[in-house]
Amino acid sequence: MxxxxxxxxxxxxxxxxxxxxxxxxxxxxxxxxxxxxVVGHPKFPAAPAGAGAGSGSKQRFVGEAALQRKEALSLRxxxxxxxxxxxxxxxxxxxxxxxxxxxxxxxxxxxxxxxxxxxxxxxxxxxxxxxxxxxxxxxxxxxxxAVLALYASACVTGLVVDGGDGLTRAVPVFEGYSLPHAVGRLPVAGRDLTELLARLLRAGGRGYPCALRRALVEDVKEKLCYVALEPERELARRLEEVQREYTLPDGQVLRLGDQLFQAPEALFAPAPLGVQGPGLPGLVAGSIAKCDADIQAALYGEIVLSGGSTLFRGLDDRLLRELEQRAARGTPIKITAPPDRWFSxxxxxxxxxxxxxxxxxxxxxxxxxxxxxxxxxxxxx
CATH class of the missing domain: 3.30.420.40 (ATPase, nucleotide binding domain)
Known part of the structure; x- marks a missing residue:
C-alpha cells in the first residue's frame, strides 16, 4: 500500500x-x-570469466564491465x-x-x-x-x-541547445514548458564527431592502438578539439601555430593539426557526415522562428548550452557570431555556457x-x- x-x-x-x-x-x-x-551479451555459450554486475544468470554486462570485455561480448x-x-x-x-x-x-x-x-x-x-x-x-x-537543463541555469524561459552523444537539439522553453512544434533536431552529435575525427586521423596517417581506438579518439576530442571562429582563416594558419601534441599510453607522441577543429566543424557544416540541412546556427534560428513572434526576443536573450558536445572551446563564440548574422538587426543575444553543462x-x-x-x-x-x-x-x- x-x-x-x-x-x-x-x-x-x-x-x-x-x-x-x-x-x-x-x-x-x-x-x-x-x-x-551499453549492455554486453556473450558471443559464445560459455560466458567470460567473472560475474557481470547486476547481470544474474543471463550473464549480461553493463557499462564499463561490458566495454572491458568487448572482445567476448556483443555490445548493444x-x-x-x-x-x-x-x-x-x-x-x-x-x-x-x-x-x-x-x-x-x-x-x-x-x-x-x-x-x-x-x-x-x-x-x-x-x-x-x-x-x-x-x-x-x-x-x-x-x-x-531540456527544461531541466534550463532550470539548472535558474531560468524558465529560453532556448536550450542540447548536444549529447546521439543527437543535437534546439528546444525552446516558455515558462517551464517546451514547445514541441518548434523543437529542432540535428543528427550530428558526440559519437559522430568521434568517428569523423578518427577518419581524419587515419587520413593524415596518424596511427593509434586498435584495441583502444575509440577511447583514445574520444580523449583527443575532449581534450584538444575546438571550434574555430573563422574556419577558412584557421586553415590558412601555419602548421606550427595550430599543432598540438597528444601522448599515447605507450609514450608515443602524436602531433595533430587542423583535424582538431575540422571534426567539431561538422556541427556547423554537417555535409561531411552526409547530413543535409543547416548546422547549429540554422537549427537555433529556425527553431526560434517557429515560435510566436512575441517570445522570440526572450528566446534569443536566453540561449543555454547543455550536454557534453557543447563543451568545445569556442563553440559559444562561433554560435553567437553566426546568430547575430541571422537574427533581426538589434536583437540582443545571450548565450550561457555553464561550466558543468555536461550534466546540467x-x-x-x-x-x-x-x-x-x-x-x-x-x-x-x-x-x-x-x-x-x-x-x-x-x-x-
Missing part, C-alpha cells in the same frame, strides 16, 4: 542518455554514478539518437544503476527519469509501466531534459525533486493502479 511518507525520502534521479546514464539522489550537487549506456546500446530502442537491455541498465551503483531499493524511493523532447507516447508509458511493475517504485515522474540536466532534476512544491507532482503507485500507464500523459509535462 502506498504511504505518502515515502515522498519525504530523497528521490533517485536518472538522466538517460545515448552515451551515458547519470544517476544519483535528489538534493545533491552532481550525479553519484555515471555509466556508459539501448538508447539510439536519444530514444530507447532496446527495452530489455534498458531494464538491465536501470537495475544495475539501482542495485549495484546506487545500492538502493527502487521500491523504497521515488524515481525521476529524464526523457528527450518529443519522446513517443508509447515509450513514455512503457517506461512508467516498467518502473511500477518491474521495479515496484512508490512514485515516479518523467521530465523533459541531472542538476536541474536534482533541484526540482528536492523542492517541497514538487511533492504534488509525483505519479504515485496508487495513481498507476487506478489509471494505468497513460497517467503519465496527463501528469508529466
Amino acid at each position: 502506498f504511504s505518502p511518507h515515502v515522498l519525504d525520502v530523497p528521490a533517485v534521479v536518472v538522466d538517460n542518455g545515448s552515451g551515458l546514464c547519470k544517476a544519483g539522489l535528489s538534493g545533491e550537487i552532481g550525479p553519484r554514478h555515471i555509466v556508459s549506456s 546500446c539501448p538508447i539510439e539518437r536519444g530514444l530507447i530502442v532496446g527495452w530489455e537491455d534498458m531494464e538491465e541498465l536501470w537495475r544495475h544503476l539501482f542495485e549495484w551503483e546506487l545500492g538502493v531499493r527502487a521500491s523504497e524511493r521515488p524515481v525521476l527519469m529524464t526523457e528527450p523532447p518529443l519522446n513517443p507516447r508509447a515509450a513514455r508509458e512503457r517506461t512508467a509501466a516498467l518502473m511500477f511493475e518491474a521495479f515496484q517504485v512508490p512514485a515516479f515522474y518523467l521530465s523533459d531534459q 540536466t541531472w542538476i536541474g532534476a536534482s533541484v526540482v525533486t528536492s523542492l517541497s512544491s514538487f511533492r504534488q507532482m509525483w505519479v504515485t503507485a496508487a495513481d498507476f493502479q487506478e489509471f494505468g500507464a497513460s497517467v503519465v500523459q496527463r501528469r508529466c509535462f
Whole structure:
C-alpha cells in the first residue's frame, strides 16, 4: 500500500542518455554514478570469466564491465539518437544503476527519469509501466531534459541547445514548458564527431592502438578539439601555430593539426557526415522562428548550452557570431555556457525533486493502479 511518507525520502534521479546514464539522489550537487549506456551479451555459450554486475544468470554486462570485455561480448546500446530502442537491455541498465551503483531499493524511493523532447507516447508509458511493475517504485515522474537543463541555469524561459552523444537539439522553453512544434533536431552529435575525427586521423596517417581506438579518439576530442571562429582563416594558419601534441599510453607522441577543429566543424557544416540541412546556427534560428513572434526576443536573450558536445572551446563564440548574422538587426543575444553543462540536466532534476512544491507532482503507485500507464500523459509535462 502506498504511504505518502515515502515522498519525504530523497528521490533517485536518472538522466538517460545515448552515451551515458547519470544517476544519483535528489538534493545533491552532481550525479553519484555515471555509466556508459551499453549492455554486453556473450558471443559464445560459455560466458567470460567473472560475474557481470547486476547481470544474474543471463550473464549480461553493463557499462564499463561490458566495454572491458568487448572482445567476448556483443555490445548493444539501448538508447539510439536519444530514444530507447532496446527495452530489455534498458531494464538491465536501470537495475544495475539501482542495485549495484546506487545500492538502493527502487521500491523504497521515488524515481525521476529524464526523457528527450518529443519522446513517443508509447515509450513514455512503457517506461512508467516498467518502473511500477518491474521495479515496484512508490512514485515516479518523467521530465523533459531540456527544461531541466534550463532550470539548472535558474531560468524558465529560453532556448536550450542540447548536444549529447546521439543527437543535437534546439528546444525552446516558455515558462517551464517546451514547445514541441518548434523543437529542432540535428543528427550530428558526440559519437559522430568521434568517428569523423578518427577518419581524419587515419587520413593524415596518424596511427593509434586498435584495441583502444575509440577511447583514445574520444580523449583527443575532449581534450584538444575546438571550434574555430573563422574556419577558412584557421586553415590558412601555419602548421606550427595550430599543432598540438597528444601522448599515447605507450609514450608515443602524436602531433595533430587542423583535424582538431575540422571534426567539431561538422556541427556547423554537417555535409561531411552526409547530413543535409543547416548546422547549429540554422537549427537555433529556425527553431526560434517557429515560435510566436512575441517570445522570440526572450528566446534569443536566453540561449543555454547543455550536454557534453557543447563543451568545445569556442563553440559559444562561433554560435553567437553566426546568430547575430541571422537574427533581426538589434536583437540582443545571450548565450550561457555553464561550466558543468555536461550534466546540467541531472542538476536541474536534482533541484526540482528536492523542492517541497514538487511533492504534488509525483505519479504515485496508487495513481498507476487506478489509471494505468497513460497517467503519465496527463501528469508529466
